[in-house]
Amino acid sequence: MCPVSAILDVDADPFSVHMQMQGQAYRIPVADLKAVLVEDREVHRLLARYTQALAVQQAYTALSNAVHHIDERLARWILMCHDRVDGSDISLTHEFMSIMLAVRRPSVTTALHVLEGKKLIYSERGVVSVRNRAGLEAFARDAYGECEKEYERLIGAVVSQPVT
Template sequence: MAYVWQSGFQNYLLRRSPQTSLVRFETYLERIEVPRSRQLSSPHQPMEHAYFFESGIASVIIRSPEGQHSEIGIIGRDGMCPTAAILGVDADPFSIHMQMQGEAYLISSSVLKAVLAEDREVHTLLARYAQALAVQQAYTALSNAVHHIDERLARWILMCHDRVDGEDISLTHEFMAVMLAVRRPSVTTALHVLEGKKLIYSERGVVSVRNRAGLEAFARDAYGECEKEYERLIGTSLGQSTI
């Protein structure tokens, strides 16, 4: 499936949408600022809007009945949320929060569903993205089960780095602990390991990537497979990935 790279958007899905499709629905897109910590969707609640991110990072979070929670996916300019809107589902059990502030194009879920019903090319592109995100979530589950916290943190930093410009990523220790489903002291220890190897620098809620190739080597097989799948499905590589 061939797409023309459209200028004017930072979002990879909008940039990959056929020009005729963009003409059809871009008038319904509203560019907004999305601050850190804003909740974009709630578990089992109707989804009124979809977001195509131009910048920033959102986290898909799953919560247990007893209140424990963990991140299962991240979304930046590579994608949109919620993917339930693509699949014709009115609600899902996840919550989505902004992890790093940014900007997004907002569209009514009902309008998006109407566009998808009429436009096979856009529907196919977004369905491919839904598959790519599902693959990312599957590898997150695998990594949580088999990789050491140091490697999981390296993977997560790399995934965030793919979705931002420059080397600095705004991440607090508290948020990293929630996203990795570990205690804050475990995050601090893992950050010290990566800093000791001169792969990153961490201070006051900002992580700076110092050695991208070294960080990828340290993460080993925790990083790379879902990134390859994204490229296969969408036709472009993620951000700053060197795999």
């Protein structure tokens, strides 16, 4: 759900919103969302909790960018994408991953080779396939998991991906 500024009752948001992967989304005018929030306290409560979960995710992303090696950060990001798609294939280019991780594109290629060498993923042009999710989680170590626990605590269980 974005922008969270609507939940926080802020009249403007300096960010642009882009869908990063294929999928479905709904778009409604902010004024209509605000009207629903006034009328339905349960919707407001759920979206407020989502806002908190998003803030935690942003904080952990900043922490991960500061303390984790690119290989672990990439594993974390692939896991987060995997959480949000059906199946094991994720449409991602090296260029896009480099933008999301704020590193040079060759660094992503090298990190993908590390993950492939450990048989955690398979990567081909424009697609990353998760081969061993449990292994990928173990490789990511503490870079992945805390945000997901907080989301589950605040929102509830998510439909988990099958463990391979």
